[in-house]
Amino acid sequence: MAAEIRLFTCLNDNFGYLIHDPATKATASIDAPEAAPIIKALEREGWTLTDILITHHHGDHVGGVAELKQKYGCRVVGPHDKSTKIADVDLRAGQGDVVKIGNLLARVLETPGHTLDHVSYVFDGEKALFAADTLFSIGCGRVFEGNYPMMWESLLKLRALPDDFKLYCGHEYTAANVKFALTVEPDNAALKARAEEVTRLRAANKPTVPTLLGDEKKANVFLRADEPSVAAGVRMKGRSAAEVFGELRERKNKS
Ligand SMILES: [Zn+2]
Numbered sequence: 129m130a131a132e133i134r135l136f137t138c139l140n141d142n143f144g145y146l147i148h149d150p151a152t153k154a155t156a157s158i159d160a161p162e163a164a165p166i167i168k169a170l171e172r173e174g175w176t177l178t179d180i181l182i183t184h185h186h187g188d189h190v191g192g193v194a195e196l197k198q199k200y201g202c203r204v205v206g207p208h209d210k211s212t213k214i215a216d217v218d219l220r221a222g223q224g225d226v227v228k229i230g231n232l233l234a235r236v237l238e239t240p241g242h243t244l245d246h247v248s249y250v251f252d253g254e255k256a257l258f259a260a261d262t263l264f265s266i267g268c269g270r271v272f273e274g275n276y277p278m279m280w281e282s283l284l285k286l287r288a289l290p291d292d293f294k295l296y297c298g299h300e301y302t303a304a305n306v307k308f309a310l311t312v313e314p315d316n317a318a319l320k321a322r323a324e325e326v327t328r329l330r331a332a333n334k335p336t337v338p339t340l341l342g343d344e345k346k347a348n349v350f351l352r353a354d355e356p357s358v359a360a361g362v363r364m365k366g367r368s369a370a371e372v373f374g375e376l377r378e379r380k381n382k383s
Contacts, residue, residue: 129150129151130150130254131147131148131149131150131232131251131253131254131256132147132148132150132173133145133146133147133148133254133256133296134146134148134169134173135296135335135337135338136165136169137165137300137335138161138162138165138166138192139161139162139188139191141299141300141301142159142161142188142189142298142299143296143297143298143299143300143335143337144157144158144159144160144161144165144166144169145157145158145159145258145296146158146166146169146170146173146175147229147232147251147254147256148173148175149229149230149231149232151230151231152230152231153175153176153178153230154178154179154229154230154231154232155170155175155176155177155178155179155229156177156178156179156180156181156229156232156234157177157179157180157181157196158181158183158249158258158260158296159180159181159182159183159189159190159260159298160180160182160189160190160191160192160193160196161188161189161191161192162191162192163191163192163195163196163199164192166192166196167196167199176200177196177199177200177202178200178202178203178229178230179202179203179204179205179227179229180193180196180197180202180203180204180205181205181206181227181229181234181249181258182204182205182206182207182214182217183207183246183247183248183249183258183259183260183261183262183298184207184242184243184245184246184247184260184261185207185211185212185213185214185243185245186243186261189260189261189298190214190215193214193215193216194215194216197216203218203219204216204217204218204219205217205218205219205220205221205227206219206220206221207220207221207222207238207245207246207247208220208221208222208245209245210240210243210244210245210273211243211244211245211273212243212245214245221236221247222236222238222247223236223237223238224236227249232251232253232254233251233252233253234249234250234251235249235250235251235252236248236249236250237249237250237285237286238282239259239262239263239282239283239285239286240273240274240278240279240282241262241269241271241273241274241275241276241278241279241280241281241282241283242260242261242262242268242269242270242271242272242273242274242279243261243272243273243274244273244274246260246261246262246269246282248260248262248263248285248286250289250293255290255292255293255294256293256294256296256338257286257289257293257294257295257296257341258296259286259295259296259297259298260297260298261297261298261299262279262282262283262286263283263286263295263297263344263348263350263351264297264298264299264301264302264305265295265297265301265302265305265336265337265339265344265348266302266305266306266309266319266322266326266344266347266348266349267301267302267304267305267308267309267348267350267380268283268348268350268351268377269298270377270381271377276370276371276373276374276377277370277374279373279377280353280369280370280373280374283350283351283373286341286351287341287345287351289341290341290342291340291341291342291345292340292341292342293340293341294338294339294340294341295337295338295339295340295341295344296337296338297337300335300336300337302326302330302336302337303326303327303330303336304383305348305380306319306322306323306326307383308349308379308380308383309347309348309349310323311361311379311383312349312358312361312362312376312379313349313352313357313358313361314361315357316346316347316357318343318346318347319346319347319349321347322339322343322347349361349376350373350376350377353369353370353372353373353376354369354372358372358376359372362375362376362379
């Protein structure tokens, strides 16, 4: 039986995610922005929370952990403490570790940059990547604690995953990301197609995720900092990909 994934909104623009293994009835929440919508989603499905997989220490990703842990007695998996300690963690996971959610396997990739502790969870069997605030659709997270070369390396780790993997990211920022990306690559056909799709989805009040990693590789300028067209778009032809990435991020911060 295939795993089931549910997506819903938490707080203002965070995504909540549940992944459920029908065989064992194990259910994990990816992060816990706030407890109420996660409890509601669980009750709607008749699922019981067994695990929380935390990606990083920011409040809008861990705010619901304590309440959910108290209610369900679930296991909490989180990254090793780097800049800030995350409370209520039962299992610390790092690069290459595999966490079992029932029969589902979540592989941990350390993807620092947004924060130093940021990890992403890859379910290879389900072709699903939960990248939280490292990789957004047509964007990436702000680099708060790491530096640009570090974030670029993290994005390369995610870009190495297969094209048919689905990206589940931490926030609904796609419309703003598309607007910015078009200033860099106005002639990118994949990006223009994505822009139309995003306009249509947002007008219908629908989420713009998940997206296919293969489509992100073609349209997300932050994954394309080593493409000559992107370097040219920010007038940095011949510079390193990490430098181009840094310039993209700086420009996005000001946009
Ligand atoms: Zn964050």
